[in-house]
Amino acid sequence: MKIISLILLLMALTAASARADNNATEALGDSCMKINDTFNAMRYYGEALQTDSSDAIKEKMAHCLFMRGEYRKCAAMLETTARKGTDSLTAETMRRLFDCYRYMDNTAKQIEWGNRLLNRCPMDGIVTAYMAHIYNSDDNISSPQKAYDITARYMQTDSACLPVLREYADANFLMRDYGKAINAYNRLLELGDSTYNTVYSLGMAYMQTGKNPMARRWLTKAAEKSKMQNAGCLYRLGIVCVDMDSVAEGIDYLEKSIELMQPDHTVLFVVKRALGEGYYKQGKYWSAIYAWREALKLNRNSMATIFNTAQAYGLMGKHDMEKAYYRTSLSMAALVKPNKELNQMVEQAETAVGMKENFNGNIISLPAN
Numbered sequence: 367m368k369i370i371s372l373i374l375l376l377m378a379l380t381a382a383s384a385r386a387d388n389n390a391t392e393a394l395g396d397s398c399m400k401i402n403d404t405f406n407a408m409r410y411y412g413e414a415l416q417t418d419s420s421d422a423i424k425e426k427m428a429h430c431l432f433m434r435g436e437y438r439k440c441a442a443m444l445e446t447t448a449r450k451g452t453d454s455l456t457a458e459t460m461r462r463l464f465d466c467y468r469y470m471d472n473t474a475k476q477i478e479w480g481n482r483l484l485n486r487c488p489m490d491g492i493v494t495a496y497m498a499h500i501y502n503s504d505d506n507i508s509s510p511q512k513a514y515d516i517t518a519r520y521m522q523t524d525s526a527c528l529p530v531l532r533e534y535a536d537a538n539f540l541m542r543d544y545g546k547a548i549n550a551y552n553r554l555l556e557l558g559d560s561t562y563n564t565v566y567s568l569g570m571a572y573m574q575t576g577k578n579p580m581a582r583r584w585l586t587k588a589a590e591k592s593k594m595q596n597a598g599c600l601y602r603l604g605i606v607c608v609d610m611d612s613v614a615e616g617i618d619y620l621e622k623s624i625e626l627m628q629p630d631h632t633v634l635f636v637v638k639r640a641l642g643e644g645y646y647k648q649g650k651y652w653s654a655i656y657a658w659r660e661a662l663k664l665n666r667n668s669m670a671t672i673f674n675t676a677q678a679y680g681l682m683g684k685h686d687m688e689k690a691y692y693r694t695s696l697s698m699a700a701l702v703k704p705n706k707e708l709n710q711m712v713e714q715a716e717t718a719v720g721m722k723e724n725f726n727g728n729i730i731s732l733p734a735n
Contacts, residue, residue, distance in 0.1 A: 676695060
């Protein structure tokens with residue numbers, strides 16, 4: 367009997383010692399987290415989890431993962447805890463799950479946890495605003511009515527929460543209740559929110575109601591805030607000015623908006639040239655020719671693109687066009703310092719043209735058609 371008692375005592379002492387060691391390891395992880403040392407905190411929490419897989423330590427490890435941007439791992443760990451029922455989760459843990467799915471762009475799970483959070487914490491303004499933003503802006507959901515419902519419900523208690531009020535205003539705008547939208551945007555201005563989006567949206571709302579003087583006022587402020595770099599704002603301002611017979615000013619805004627809508631010619635040239643190369647490798651030579659000719663409209667000085675176009679015409683049996691493009695590339699090559707690659711191109715082009723030619727420093731124009 368004494369032996370059994372001794373064994374039980376030793377087992378109890380061993381368990382107590384293990385718990386003490388585990389608590390010490392967990393405490394080391396906690397200390398690391400106080401100074402945002404997530405690297406070492408993960409190591410200590412990992413050791414603690416080997417002997418204690420309690421939800422408390424899992425949540426600490428999940429917090430660590432969240433801070434390191436490992437949102438998928440964090441969500442997976444917290445979801446195992448959530449399977450026991452959301453009643454066992456703290457609001458902080460639920461918020462962490464919500465944020466994980468927000469950063470992962472998992473809209474369905476974000477809505478799921480957002481609804482659970484708002485059932486638990488109906489006055490969480492940030493989550494209310496995030497949820498409303500999904501309903502206002504996600505093209506796959508597009509439900510401004512839901513955005514209106516949750517923001518209006520929140521605002522029955524707190525009408526001065528800026529993120530919520532912004533989404534409330536946008537929901538009204540999207541539902542074409544421009545009067546309510548105007549009131550909400552003006553309320554935002556009263557509360558100190560004079561950001562570009564608020565001013566621009568207010569201008570658009572006035573424009574929709576035909577109040578051109580007010581639309582012009584706020585669209586002008588928005589254009590100034592954007593340093594005249596937002597095409598949408600400028601063309602709306604231009605339309606309003608023309609409607610108000612400030613024609614010269616309106617035309618100026620409209621022309622600026624057109625300039626901003628034009629693509630970057632340098633980038634577009636690179637894209638079209640690469641597209642031609644892709645078609646050429648596929649053996650789609652007509653498509654390659656079209657892409658390269660479109661590229662040359664943006665940069666007529668690309669000798670390599672002209673040379674490639676000549677090759678493609680040759681493969682299609684269009685030898686007049688082949689020779690014409692080769693002659694242009696040869697006239698350009700004559701002005702460039704020779705190198706091995708260039709010499710090979712010149713030799714190929716001269717063979718196709720059937721002669722050597724002295725261009726006297728002139729560049730032969732590309733064919734018109």
